[in-house]
Amino acid sequence: MADLEIRDLTVEADGAEILRGVTLDLDKGRTLALMGPNGSGKSTLAYAIAGHPAYDVTGGTITWKGTALTELTPDERARLGVFLAMQYPVEVPGVSLTNFLRTAVNATQGDGEDVPVREFMSRLRGAMKDLGVDESFLQRSVNEGFSGGEKKRFEILQASLLRPELAVLDETDSGLDVDALKTVAEGVNRLQGPDLGVLIITHYTRILRYIEPDEVHVMFEGRIVASGGPELADELEEHGYENLKTTA
Amino acid sequence: MTEFLLDDLTEEALTGRSDAAEEPSWLRDRRLAAFKRYLDLAWPDSRADEFWRSTPFQRRIDVDRAVVTTAPADVEVPASVTDGLDLGSATARIIDGEVVDITLPTAMAELGVVVTDLATAAREHGDLVRTHLGSLTTSDPEGTGGGSDRTVTVNDAAWTAGLFVHVPAEVELDAPISVQVHASTPGAHLPRVLGVLGHHARATLYLEHTSAPELDALVDEVVEVIAQDASKLDVVSLQRWDGPVQHLSLQKVAAHRDASIRHLTVTIGGATVRVLPECDLVGAGAEVRPLGIYFADEGQWFDLQPYVRHLAPHASSDVLFKGALQGHSRTVFRGNIFVHKDAVGTVTDENNRSLILTEGARADATPFLEIECADITAGHGSATGQIDALHLFYLESRGIRRDDALRLIVFGFFRDVLREIAAPGIEDVALADIEARVEAADLSKVQINDAALQDLG
Ligand SMILES: Nc1ncnc2c1ncn2[C@@H]1O[C@H](COP(=O)(O)OP(=O)(O)OP(=O)(O)O)[C@@H](O)[C@H]1O
Ligand SMILES: [Mg+2]
Numbered sequence: 001m002a003d004l005e006i007r008d009l010t011v012e013a014d015g016a017e018i019l020r021g022v023t024l025d026l027d028k029g030r031t032l033a034l035m036g037p038n039g040s041g042k043s044t045l046a047y048a049i050a051g052h053p054a055y056d057v058t059g060g061t062i063t064w065k066g067t068a069l070t071e072l073t074p075d076e077r078a079r080l081g082v083f084l085a086m087q088y089p090v091e092v093p094g095v096s097l098t099n100f101l102r103t104a105v106n107a108t109q110g111d112g113e114d115v116p117v118r119e120f121m122s123r124l125r126g127a128m129k130d131l132g133v134d135e136s137f138l139q140r141s142v143n144e145g146f147s148g149g150e151k152k153r154f155e156i157l158q159a160s161l162l163r164p165e166l167a168v169l170d171e172t173d174s175g176l177d178v179d180a181l182k183t184v185a186e187g188v189n190r191l192q193g194p195d196l197g198v199l200i201i202t203h204y205t206r207i208l209r210y211i212e213p214d215e216v217h218v219m220f221e222g223r224i225v226a227s228g229g230p231e232l233a234d235e236l237e238e239h240g241y242e243n244l245k246t247t248a
Numbered sequence: 249m250t251e252f253l254l255d256d257l258t259e260e261a262l263t264g265r266s267d268a269a270e271e272p273s274w275l276r277d278r279r280l281a282a283f284k285r286y287l288d289l290a291w292p293d294s295r296a297d298e299f300w301r302s303t304p305f306q307r308r309i310d311v312d313r314a315v316v317t318t319a320p321a322d323v324e325v326p327a328s329v330t331d332g333l334d335l336g337s338a339t340a341r342i343i344d345g346e347v348v349d350i351t352l353p354t355a356m357a358e359l360g361v362v363v364t365d366l367a368t369a370a371r372e373h374g375d376l377v378r379t380h381l382g383s384l385t386t387s388d389p390e391g392t393g394g395g396s397d398r399t400v401t402v403n404d405a406a407w408t409a410g411l412f413v414h415v416p417a418e419v420e421l422d423a424p425i426s427v428q429v430h431a432s433t434p435g436a437h438l439p440r441v442l443g444v445l446g447h448h449a450r451a452t453l454y455l456e457h458t459s460a461p462e463l464d465a466l467v468d469e470v471v472e473v474i475a476q477d478a479s480k481l482d483v484v485s486l487q488r489w490d491g492p493v494q495h496l497s498l499q500k501v502a503a504h505r506d507a508s509i510r511h512l513t514v515t516i517g518g519a520t521v522r523v524l525p526e527c528d529l530v531g532a533g534a535e536v537r538p539l540g541i542y543f544a545d546e547g548q549w550f551d552l553q554p555y556v557r558h559l560a561p562h563a564s565s566d567v568l569f570k571g572a573l574q575g576h577s578r579t580v581f582r583g584n585i586f587v588h589k590d591a592v593g594t595v596t597d598e599n600n601r602s603l604i605l606t607e608g609a610r611a612d613a614t615p616f617l618e619i620e621c622a623d624i625t626a627g628h629g630s631a632t633g634q635i636d637a638l639h640l641f642y643l644e645s646r647g648i649r650r651d652d653a654l655r656l657i658v659f660g661f662f663r664d665v666l667r668e669i670a671a672p673g674i675e676d677v678a679l680a681d682i683e684a685r686v687e688a689a690d691l692s693k694v695q696i697n698d699a700a701l702q703d704l705g
Pocket of ligand 2: 042043044087170171
């Protein structure tokens with residue numbers, strides 16, 4: 001049994017069916033790329049894994065390390081090691097970035113004990129340095145007024161502090177210039193290892209040059225319509241999704 | 249001893265007390281003048297008086313009480329904000345009807361700073377007190393205050409424990425002057441504070457209101473502070489009543505030429521709290537930033553009425569009040585901006601935000617603008633909302649439990665206001681009080697606004 005098993009998943013939002021039976025396996029230590037045209041349902045899958053309240057799972061299962069994720073609240077999922085780097089990170093007005101991160105770190109890895117402030121701050125400063133995030137952000141509010149690229153960096157910064165075992169990266173590459181993309185990809189690479197499974201959602205092979213996937217899957221109209229090795233990504237970039245639509 | 253009843257003041261009682269306190273005759277005459285107006289006035293009628301429309305006086309305020317004129321010998325007073333801080337603050341306590349425990353650090357005394365009880369000040373600093381006492385309220389016909397509210401006039405006539413603070417011209421203080429008003433016995437309490445900042449002075453005044461647990465009392469308070477030319481004043485008033493206290497507080501400041509004032513009120517405790525943070529901008533180029541945060545819980549009724557009067561040109565005001573509510577509670581924000589016809593170049597803005605946490609709470613907001621002058625810039629706005637489901641999801645998706653997520657969001661809601669005044673100790677105390685409230689909240693009853701979920705794509 002795979003660490004993450006998604007079986008015949010159907011998901012609705014606002015009464016409309018978006019995922020129409022998705023099946024996918026991901027083991028820790030592996031990296032999957034999920035591609036597909038706009039509106040095909042990639043983010044919906046990501047949100048369903050994380051437990052977003054706007055998305056109703058109407059059928060099928062999501063099992064993570066033997067536990068049915070769909071039975072759990074978003075915070076319980078996160079404490080089981082699930083992390084979603086969102087395509088559109090949410091601005092939370094006034095909530096201090098430092099307090100937010102500290103609360104999240106304590107919730108996910110304190111074992112009931114808070115991580116000592118000094119240890120937390122030195123880990124935070126280290127992660128900020130790695131990802132090229134200026135120290136002035138410590139005084140800012142969560143995502144408030146961040147540029148698109150800053151938000152993406154901050155998502156990966158959270159991942160590196162929360163040390164997930166499953167990281168879903170939803171278009172983390174969009175909105176990043178080449179240098180930022182490199183920095184962020186290096187951040188992801190640092191996290192990779194036998195204890196982390198990565199599901200990377202993207203439209204472009206650009207990021208896949210830095211983070212090499214073991215498998216590539218293609219979603220179209222709420223289903224996985226093609227699967228293959230890294231070469232599939234190059235094919236898609238060259239020819240687009242046109243011939244998929246005919247096979248789907 | 250003659251009876252001293254809030255609802256039935258007598259000339260005899262007032263004269264007797266004034267003489268016993270060895271108040272100068274001009275002060276006694278002022279009290280008696282105010283007493284005459286008190287006799288002419290009735291208690292507010294919430295149907296007739298527009299400033300009282302928002303709070304039903306008859307139902308929420310009990311005036312049938314004896315005025316408390318003394319302080320018991322052994323009162324346990326909760327620690328004040330400045331107690332734990334090594335700031336070199338001047339501190340004073342008003343307990344019930346008496347001023348006790350004034351501490352003025354030598355460093356401040358050497359600069360000529362005065363913190364003393366008002367009756368003493370009326371003798372020793374007669375000119376200053378005579379000029380300013382009541383100049384912003386109803387007891388001085390030459391002053392800027394109107395004469396029509398009996399809850400103010402009664403204090404003008406019968407104030408008991410009074411405190412005088414003077415920061416001479418060009419004296420700049422880093423440490424706050426911290427006044428704790430503590431109510432320990434049932435009855436009517438009539439504290440009074442007069443502050444005067446000389447030109448180019450700088451000072452921070454804390455007014456901290458505490459009470460014995462479960463105390464049923466009415467505190468009818470008047471605070472006046474005059475900020476003379478180019479002075480800088482921060483006033484922070486904390487309402488931390490521990491019980492069903494009824495609190496009526498006029499906190500009026502005057503900003504003279506180029507003076508700059510920030511005025512923060514933090515309202516957490518009390519059954520009915522009506523605070524009027526008022527400011528007269530009497531000098532050109534003056535500026536005022538009235539700020540407020542409040543958190544109302546089951547049974548509480550908070551009425552906040554910032555009132556800014558632009559009486560001089562090129563002055564600016566920027567009002568920001570934020571409140572959270574839970575349980576069956578009620579908050580009223582009535583912001584008033586008046587711009588005199590000569591106040592050209594006025595810049596003013598006024599905003600109120602309410603966060604309703606659970607069903608049954610109600611927040612009313614009415615920003616008023618009364619503008620006689622065309623050449624100005626004015627804005628206002630108000631909004632009431634609930635916890636945003638997307639904010640909650642984002643925090644929860646990072647492993648943060650719902651109660652912690654709510655606490656972070658509520659703190660975040662208030663943070664921009666608290667950030668405006670870097671007053672030592674205040675943010676910590678305010679957030680601790682708010683945290684206690686959020687912790688006591690029934691999470692299952694928290695209302696969540698999921699409107700934002702619909703327009704995802
Ligand atoms: N909350 C929602 N309510 C209604 N419809 C939604 C909601 N979320 C997504 N949809 C719809 O579901 C479909 C799939 O959306 P989704 O965001 O999953 O696509 P995507 O593959 O991530 O697209 P993109 O590449 O543009 O990010 C779209 O048609 C979208 O409009
Ligand atoms: Mg998407």
